[in-house]
Amino acid sequence: MQAAYIHIPFCEHICHYCDFNKVFIQNQPVEGYLESLGMELENSAAKYGAGELKSIFIGGGTPTALNESQLEKLLRHIQEKLRPGKSLEFSVEANPGDLSFEKLQVLRAGGVNRLSIGVQSFQDHLLEKIGRVHRKEDVFRSVEDAMKAGFENISIDLMFGLPGQTEEDFRSSLKDAFSLDVQHYSAYSLIVEPKTVFYNLMQKGKLVLPQQEEEAVMYNILMDEMESHGFHQYEISNFALPGKESRHNLTYWNNEEYFGFGAGAHGYVKGVRTANAGVIGKYRNLISEAGSAAIQETKVSIEEQMEEEMFLGLRKTAGVSKKHFAEKFGIEMDKVFNTAAEEQKQKGLLEESGDSIRLTREGRLLGNEVFQAFLGLASLEKNE
Numbered sequence: 453m454q455a456a457y458i459h460i461p462f463c464e465h466i467c468h469y470c471d472f473n474k475v476f477i478q479n480q481p482v483e484g485y486l487e488s489l490g491m492e493l494e495n496s497a498a499k500y501g502a503g504e505l506k507s508i509f510i511g512g513g514t515p516t517a518l519n520e521s522q523l524e525k526l527l528r529h530i531q532e533k534l535r536p537g538k539s540l541e542f543s544v545e546a547n548p549g550d551l552s553f554e555k556l557q558v559l560r561a562g563g564v565n566r567l568s569i570g571v572q573s574f575q576d577h578l579l580e581k582i583g584r585v586h587r588k589e590d591v592f593r594s595v596e597d598a599m600k601a602g603f604e605n606i607s608i609d610l611m612f613g614l615p616g617q618t619e620e621d622f623r624s625s626l627k628d629a630f631s632l633d634v635q636h637y638s639a640y641s642l643i644v645e646p647k648t649v650f651y652n653l654m655q656k657g658k659l660v661l662p663q664q665e666e667e668a669v670m671y672n673i674l675m676d677e678m679e680s681h682g683f684h685q686y687e688i689s690n691f692a693l694p695g696k697e698s699r700h701n702l703t704y705w706n707n708e709e710y711f712g713f714g715a716g717a718h719g720y721v722k723g724v725r726t727a728n729a730g731v732i733g734k735y736r737n738l739i740s741e742a743g744s745a746a747i748q749e750t751k752v753s754i755e756e757q758m759e760e761e762m763f764l765g766l767r768k769t770a771g772v773s774k775k776h777f778a779e780k781f782g783i784e785m786d787k788v789f790n791t792a793a794e795e796q797k798q799k800g801l802l803e804e805s806g807d808s809i810r811l812t813r814e815g816r817l818l819g820n821e822v823f824q825a826f827l828g829l830a831s832l833e834k835n836e
Contacts, residue, residue, distance in 0.1 A: 455507040455703040456534060458489070459714030460515040460526070461732065464550060468583035468653075471645035473716030473730045474513045480732065482518065485715070486525050488736040492713050493533035495743040500711075500721070505534065507541040507700035510564075516546045520558050527562030536563060541605075541699040543568055548594040549586035556601035566605040566698075567598055568638070573611060573621070574628040581615050583649065588628070595632050605696060607636035612670040613662050614642055615650075622670045626677050635696040639674050640689050641667055668817055675813070688767050688816055705768050707761045715745070723757075725750045754781065758788055763823035766802075771810025785809070792825045 462477035543566040574588045644650045653659040683691035712719030716730035727748040729735045738745040765772035777785040796802040801815035
């Protein structure tokens with residue numbers, strides 16, 4: 453097994469754009485949840501073997517909403533049940549608003565060696581608009597404290613296309629971001645998802661967002677600025693110094709298998725995609741009664757695997773290797789997706805690069821359009 457994702461569904465505050473599985477932490481059975489999570493880890497290790505994971509990622513929710521003793525308990529479960537090796541990448545999502553130096557010390561002592569800090573913006577007025585409670589000064593304090601605690605691999609998240617955000621706002625955020633001595637950046641455009649505060653505002657006509665053209669300008673600025681500051685774009689939304697690419701996220705984009713632990717977590721194990729119960733009470737009951745919280749298991753057909761190989765792999769700037777595709781599936785990529793690939797090349801959205809097929813710079817702006825072109829074609833083309 454390549455990787456493990458562990459979900460902590462608790463938050464001190466709910467951001468206006470977030471559609472992940474989460475609840476307010478107040479009055480929640482946090483201790484009980486951690487015990488159930490420990491049982492899930494133990495049962496999975498017994499069933500599949502602990503193996504040699506290359507990455508662990510704790511996400512949420514907000515993992516750092518847990519207090520120091522709760523974080524210690526979580527990390528102890530992971531060390532005892534999964535027995536991670538010393539060479540793995542061990543990441544935790546963190547919120548600048550609740551990332552105390554004491555929590556950083558607990559994380560580092562528990563084996564965590566990489567932080568993913570949810571900054572989103574360096575403009576306080578934009579942070580307020582999107583429902584974030586931290587402020588610019590909190591980010592600088594958190595990064596400084598993280599370095600003092602011994603972290604040498606830090607990523608920060610940024611967003612563009614926010615309500616009221618201007619090109620100058622985004623340039624200013626990037627300037628502040630580059631002033632930090634971090635190794636990795638993830639930068640995403642805002643997507644308004646159902647069941648969020650922003651979605652409800654949009655339905656009422658009360659959410660004013662930058663035009664698509666303005667968002668494209670911001671993305672081009674992002675790519676240019678990252679390159680000029682020495683950060684390689686290795687995926688549509690991710691930039692890193694050499695050797696600091698996220699191993700965990702590359703597991704997803706390489707279409708490799710991973711465990712998913714916790715309420716609402718998704719996994720991909722032995723060709724089966726799984727989804728855990730999202731409601732905390734149901735998750736705990738299932739773990740107690742059945743040892744597993746999976747409420748959905750879907751066997752992925754070879755055709756679906758090939759399609760996923762394309763639309764996940766094309767997110768990487770390196771693209772999808774034709775040689776690897778043939779070795780993995782026993783059929784040449786051109787025999788399965790030649791028509792779709794040629795159409796996207798004609799549009800200037802795809803290009804050949806050595807052994808691989810990859811998005812052009814224009815293709816990165818229209819990635820979803822390209823990915824959709826490969827859906828539903830595997831079973832059709834390979835049989836023609």
